[in-house]
Amino acid sequence: MQTSFSAAQLADPAMAVSESVIRKCVHCGFCTATCPTYVLLGDELDSPRGRIYLMKDMLENSREPTAEVVKHVDRCLSCLACMTTCPSGVNYMHLVDHARAYVEQRYRRPWRERFFRAVLAWVLPYPWRFRLALKLARWTRFLAPAVRAMPGMQPLAAMFALAPDQVPAPPAASSLPVAHAKGRVVLLQGCAEPVLKPDVRAATVRLLNRAGYDVTFANGEVCCGALVHHMGREDESLAAARRNVDAWTVQGDVTAIVITASGCGTTIKDYGFMLRNNPVYAAKAARVSALAKDISELLAEIELPPARKHRLRVAYHAACSLQHGQKVTDIPARLLTDVGFVVKTPAEAHLCCGSAGTYNILQPVIAAQLGDRKAANLARLNTDVIATGNIGCAVQIGRRAGVPVVHTVELLDWATGGPPPTALSHLK
Ligand code: SF4
Ligand code: SF4
Secondary structure (H helix, E strand, O other): OOOOOOHHHHOOHHHHHHHHHHHHOOOOOHHHHHOHHHHHHOOHHHOHHHHHHHHHHHHHOOOOOOHHHHHHHHHOOOOOHHHHHOOOOOOHHHHHHHHHHHHHHHOOOOHHHHHHHHHHHHHOOOHHHHHHHHHHHHHOHHHHHHHHHOOOOHHHHHHHHHOOOOOOOOOOOOOOOOOOOOEEEEEOOOOHHHHHOOHHHHHHHHHHHHOOEEEEOOOOOOOOOHHHHOOOOHHHHHHHHHHHHHHHHOOOOOOEEEEOOHHHHHHHOOHHHHOOOOOOOHHHHHHHHHHEEEHHHHHHHOOOOOOOOOOOEEEEEOOHHHHHHOOOOOHHHHHHHHOOOEEEOOOOOOOOOOOOOOHHHHOHHHHHHHHHHHHHHHHOOOOOEEEEOOHHHHHHHHOOOOOOEEEHHHHHHHHOOOOOOHHHHHHO
16 A cells, blocks of 8 residues: 655654555455454444554544544454455554554543543553452442443443452462473463453463473563553553563573463563564563463473363364464364364354453443354354353353353363363363
């Protein structure tokens, strides 16, 4: 696509990256077929190609963001299906991340949007605040029908709906000393996952210890920053990235930085890009990104303990952040198959389930449609359990599925000598 950014505009490194991304787009439209919002809404402006045009026009002409442009950018899930489909290698992620930061700096949203976004940014990245918020949501859930009927309060209603009936106890898992360890990994502690599903961390530590790896939790680590990054809150996401780079760099030589929530993994693998212009952090961040691995990637590289076969039928839901963001496609299903599970994949596996970080709170209508569609496709497989590698997907699908939804690592831990996942404990 031809562009006409001025030399002064291109002096801004973020603008220069966006310009190079836009130039790669040949407006072929292949990406529209796999874009969830275009599939649902059928509006070109809710397709990757349409959004690229809107972002180009806004950035190239240094325009103030309009409500119309913001609406279509906000509706993007950042699922990155378009990047998988695009034959020209358009890095839509970097373009939309820049556009979101640009919007955040220049656009004054209606007060309700500002309020909800501020609350999410203040609560979600902090486990103790999030845990408290979930408890509050449980106690005040009786207000949900009244809230749902109030104009502009749908995000609050969505928060009520997403709150679990029980808030689990914080994770207690600690790594056991491993004799003659084959290696040592840093495990991301995360923010939402340990609050909603602490069993994932416990299963990961058990499995890695049995496989001969020491597991370290880094002091000073914070939320990966993905949640605020996708809201355009650039200063906060970069601050989180710097804190984590510091916390992990002092760990010295490690085999990998392991992540069990693929939404976090996509962002951590991008720290090298996010901090590329920071002379103090650029090299350290690039090293951190190179060490970052989804748990399934690491498990595919190391020798797992012997498996006892459970012939359970498992539907594997590929999180967008894993299949599109990190291009980890076949590994999780292959690992599950190798330990004896009968793995099936649903129709429209490339389409997002609608979770997408805070999307199912900020865009509850589209998110619900995508969630229902995903749950229906998974239900058609008639399996005993659904496995996925991202906590957001597990919550979004778990509300709609008729069978338990577990993390892939919980099944692998079980198959190789660990206890069954809590949701399957009746199968001991
Ligand atoms: S598939 Fe790629 S090149 Fe084609 S319109 Fe979409 S983003 Fe542009
Ligand atoms: S990231 Fe997903 S929702 Fe956004 S334009 Fe690409 S395919 Fe569509």
